[in-house]
Amino acid sequence: MKILIVAETDGGRVSEKTLPAIAFAQQQSPNNFAILAIGENLQCIETLTGYGAQAVLTVSHPALTKPLAERYAPVIAHHAHQLGADAIVATTTTFSRDVLARTAGLLDAPMLSDIIALESANGKLVAKRPIYSANLIGTFEVEGSPVVMTVRGPAWGKPTPTSAESPVQSAEAPPDIPQRAEWLGLQGGSGGRPDLTQARVVVSGGRPLKDPETFEKYIGGLADALGGAVGATRAAVDSGIAPNELQVGQTGKTVAPELYIAVAVSGSVQHLAGMKDSKVIVAINTDPEAPIFQVADYGLVADLYQVLPELTELVKNSRA
Amino acid sequence: MKILVSVKRVPDPYAKITPSATGADINRDGLQMAVNPFDEIALEEAIRLKEAGKASEVVAVSIGGAESQEQLRTALAMGADRAILVQTDALLDAPSVAKILAAVYQREQPQLVLMGKQAIDMDENQVGQMLAAQLHLPQATFASKITLENGSAIVERETDNGIETIKTPLPAVITADLRLNEPRYVALTGIVRARSKPLETLTPADLGVQVQTRMRLVKVEAPPARKAGKRVSDVHELVRLLREEARVI
Numbered sequence: 167m168k169i170l171i172v173a174e175t176d177g178g179r180v181s182e183k184t185l186p187a188i189a190f191a192q193q194q195s196p197n198n199f200a201i202l203a204i205g206e207n208l209q210c211i212e213t214l215t216g217y218g219a220q221a222v223l224t225v226s227h228p229a230l231t232k233p234l235a236e237r238y239a240p241v242i243a244h245h246a247h248q249l250g251a252d253a254i255v256a257t258t259t260t261f262s263r264d265v266l267a268r269t270a271g272l273l274d275a276p277m278l279s280d281i282i283a284l285e286s287a288n289g290k291l292v293a294k295r296p297i298y299s300a301n302l303i304g305t306f307e308v309e310g311s312p313v314v315m316t317v318r319g320p321a322w323g324k325p326t327p328t329s330a331e332s333p334v335q336s337a338e339a340p341p342d343i344p345q346r347a348e349w350l351g352l353q354g355g356s357g358g359r360p361d362l363t364q365a366r367v368v369v370s371g372g373r374p375l376k377d378p379e380t381f382e383k384y385i386g387g388l389a390d391a392l393g394g395a396v397g398a399t400r401a402a403v404d405s406g407i408a409p410n411e412l413q414v415g416q417t418g419k420t421v422a423p424e425l426y427i428a429v430a431v432s433g434s435v436q437h438l439a440g441m442k443d444s445k446v447i448v449a450i451n452t453d454p455e456a457p458i459f460q461v462a463d464y465g466l467v468a469d470l471y472q473v474l475p476e477l478t479e480l481v482k483n484s485r486a
Numbered sequence: 487m488k489i490l491v492s493v494k495r496v497p498d499p500y501a502k503i504t505p506s507a508t509g510a511d512i513n514r515d516g517l518q519m520a521v522n523p524f525d526e527i528a529l530e531e532a533i534r535l536k537e538a539g540k541a542s543e544v545v546a547v548s549i550g551g552a553e554s555q556e557q558l559r560t561a562l563a564m565g566a567d568r569a570i571l572v573q574t575d576a577l578l579d580a581p582s583v584a585k586i587l588a589a590v591y592q593r594e595q596p597q598l599v600l601m602g603k604q605a606i607d608m609d610e611n612q613v614g615q616m617l618a619a620q621l622h623l624p625q626a627t628f629a630s631k632i633t634l635e636n637g638s639a640i641v642e643r644e645t646d647n648g649i650e651t652i653k654t655p656l657p658a659v660i661t662a663d664l665r666l667n668e669p670r671y672v673a674l675t676g677i678v679r680a681r682s683k684p685l686e687t688l689t690p691a692d693l694g695v696q697v698q699t700r701m702r703l704v705k706v707e708a709p710p711a712r713k714a715g716k717r718v719s720d721v722h723e724l725v726r727l728l729r730e731e732a733r734v735i
């Protein structure tokens with residue numbers, strides 16, 4: 167199977183979010199994968215070169231400074247075709263959902279979203295992926311080539327470094343990239359904390375955190391003491407307590423850190439869909455019946471306002 | 487301006503979903519069905535655009551068995567002007583659904599296609615992007631705000647990095663995220679009025695589409711359950727266990 171990995175780029179730099187897709191390729195087809203990175207004057211290309219890819223192709227063009235699907239998809243389709251790729255793969259993110267599904271449309275290729283396992287049997291690919299808000303796992307059979315796939319980051323982990331460096335080759339953009347949609351701006355950012363999907367520790371807060379200041383003080387404070395990232399429920403985001411990009415869950419991000427601390431989070435199926443693969447889950451909630459306790463390794467029935475300051479202090483002291 | 491909105495019949499988002507006895511599908515006995523929540527949001531947006539005088543007609547389309555009429559009636563009750571059911575009992579993959587929607591688009595020639603970003607049964611998040619690619623239309627996925635002006639849409643998109651703003655000329659395909667709006671409750675008068683609104687039934691063949699499904703669901707299983715955990719009595723015990731037992735801090 168020849169795999170073409172599409173690196174996540176924001177036009178300016180290559181993102182580490184690409185790494186699980188590389189880990190996938192190492193497992194599925196260690197000697198036969200290439201990586202495509204799109205954007206003008208890309209930085210951090212070395213993020214991609216240490217894992218045994220046959221080549222890292224870079225496509226640079228003034229129309230490609232921002233990741234607009236309408237512009238990126240034809241570039242990917244073009245190179246997938248040139249390479250004769252059997253699989254076009256990226257880590258599941260909003261970037262890849264947007265761009266790769268459009269690529270699949272251009273290639274008339276079937277697509278597997280967010281897969282957690284893959285094998286081939288009788289000339290067919292057999293993939294597992296979460297369905298029904300990750301309440302169930304579905305096994306899918308797919309025929310044809312190429313197949314487009316996004317792979318669920320936490321299921322594939324980090325790639326193994328190799329001694330040889332992959333060659334970086336600049337590649338052409340196809341002519342006539344459509345340029346109807348234009349990029350106007352982006353608001354957001356992790357404010358110096360680790361990226362939510364990459365962090366070793368995530369502290370998430372729910373609706374009872376009242377307002378942005380309270381949320382930042384309690385949830386941000388504990389996250390900083392642990393060197394972790396901050397997450398939130400949809401209810402917290404919808405009430406304006408936490409910014410949108412912190413949402414964890416079915417319609418937010420999927421995380422699987424070593425430690426996930428859920429503070430005043432009820433544990434709806436939609437929230438669990440995004441975090442139940444975390445290694446260790448801690449729940450702090452006033453309601454002993456809250457569903458979050460069903461997935462928590464350690465549960466503390468308590469009022470967050472009473473226990474969080476002390477917990478934050480203890481963590482600071484134990485790490486000092 | 488005409489808006490086409492796609493509507494999928496899916497299990498109620500709050501229903502408990504379990505594997506069937508054979509493990510080849512889910513247990514559908516007595517399962518409550520609903521309009522896909524993201525499609526409800528797309529519909530709400532279309533209806534608001536009509537109410538604001540920015541659109542003249544809202545057409546809802548669903549692909550599926552005869553029972554999908556129920557969801558189209560809901561769409562009509564919410565405020566869609568007419569509905570189209572492309573009736574088929576075939577199991578369709580996303581490229582096939584996109585092909586059928588593309589054929590409906592060609593027939594209807596709307597200026598805007600609004601759809602959910604994802605159907606909450608298979609959680610694929612593909613059809614809108616595939617449809618836009620097939621029709622060579624620009625796309626704006628995961629919309630949390632849409633402003634129409636002078637033949638263009640300015641769309642705020644929910645991305646992993648924050649809210650991105652893009653501008654696209656129309657026609658375009660826009661997919662709705664949860665925060666775009668709060669769908670209205672369907673009023674009784676709407677339900678009554680919906681009965682007299684047109685609901686047309688077509689087949690894929692009527693639209694000249696031959697569907698070929700390359701992907702199929704063969705097995706459904708519960709994910710591995712997490713072991714029940716411990717209750718701790720206070721933060722001191724918690725920190726000690728996280729350090730000594732779990733070794734994560």
Ligand SMILES: Cc1cc2nc3c(=O)[nH]c(=O)nc-3n(C[C@H](O)[C@H](O)[C@H](O)COP(=O)(O)OP(=O)(O)OC[C@H]3O[C@@H](n4cnc5c(N)ncnc54)[C@H](O)[C@@H]3O)c2cc1C
Nearest residue numbers: 372373399400401415416417418430432436437452453470
């Ligand atoms: C289609 C769809 C998609 C969705 N996607 C997502 C998603 O991606 N992510 C997501 O999170 N949600 C999602 N939701 C929403 C989800 O169903 C829940 O509404 C939401 O997760 C609840 O958030 P919450 O736990 O903050 O709030 P609540 O349900 O209000 O729970 C608050 C919890 O805090 C506890 N509490 C109250 N006061 C205190 C205190 N002082 N100290 C400690 N504990 C306290 C309460 O006992 C309760 O358990 C989605 C819903 C739908 C329909």
Ligand SMILES: Nc1ncnc2c1ncn2[C@@H]1O[C@H](COP(=O)(O)O)[C@@H](O)[C@H]1O
Nearest residue numbers: 492493549601602604605610611612613
């Ligand atoms: N059978 C269908 N009938 C109508 N619309 C559909 C159907 N399947 C998918 N869609 C639309 O495509 C969107 C994305 O679905 P999906 O790519 O399957 O997650 C949904 O929100 C629907 O608007």
